[in-house]
Amino acid sequence: MNKQELVDAVAASTGASKAATGEAIDAFIGAVTAAVRKGDTVQLIGFGSFSTGARAARVGRNPATGAEIQIPAAKTVKFTAGKAFKDAVNGH
Template sequence: MTKYELIDEIAEKACCTKLDARNMLNAFIDTVTEQLVQGNKIKLIGFGTFEVRQRKAREGRNPRNNEPIQIEASKTPAFKAGKQLKDLVNGK
C-alpha cells in the first residue's frame, strides 16, 4: 500500500476529505519523527512502540575484498508490534 492509498483509506474510514486525511497522516509522521529525533519513545497500546535503538560499534567485513572494517556506532529507528497487533496478523 502506498502513502496515497493509505490516505484514501483514512479519508473513507474517518469520513473526511482526502486533504484532511493527508494532513492528519503528515502530522502523525512529523510528530513521530520529531519525538524519535529527540530520543523519545512512542507507545500506542495494542498497536506497538516506536523507539530509537543504539547500535554498538563493531567490526565488519568489506564484501569486495573481505578485509575487516570498523563500523561506527549508530542509532536506528525501530518499531515493535504490540501483542494485539501480532495476534490479529497471526489470525488469533
Template structure:
C-alpha cells in the same frame, strides 16, 4: 526465446522474484504492499474526509513520532505497538568486494515492537476484546 515480461501478471512477477530477487522471495503474498498514497486514501474513505485532510493528519502523526524519536523518547500506541530508539555500537564489517575489514560507526536506529492486539490480528487470532 525471449523472457516473459515480469510485470505482466502477478504470477510471472512471483516467478521472477522467486528466482532473481536477492532475498529469494518465493511467495505471491510478498507482492502485496500498501504505500503512503493508498494509506491516505483508505483513511480518507473510512473517516469521511478529503484525501488532503487525511494526508495532513498522517503527516502530523508521522512527524510527531519522528520528532519524539529524535528527542530520544519512546512512543507507545496502546494496542498497536511501541516505537523507540536503540543505540547500535561500532563494529567491524567486511567489504564484500575485497573481503577486507572495515569500521562501521556507531549510530542510533529506530525500533518498532508490535503490541499484543496487533500481533494477534496479524496472526488471525482477532485479539481479545475487553468488556
C-alpha cells in the same frame, strides 16, 4: 500499501477529504519522528511502540575486496508490535 493508498483508505473510512487526511498522516509521522529523535518512546496502546536503540561500533568486511573496515556506532529505530496488533495479524 504505500502512503497514498493509506491516505485513500483512511479518508474512505472516516469520510474526511483526502487532503485533510494526508495532512493528518504527515503530522502524525512528523510527531513520531520528532519524539523518537529526542529519545522518547511513542506508545500506541494496542498497536505498538516506536523507540530508539543503539548499535555498537564494529569491524566489518568489504565483500568486494575482503578488506576490514570500521563501521561506526549508530542509533536505530525500533518498532515493537502490541498484543492486539499481533493477535489481529495472527487471526486470534
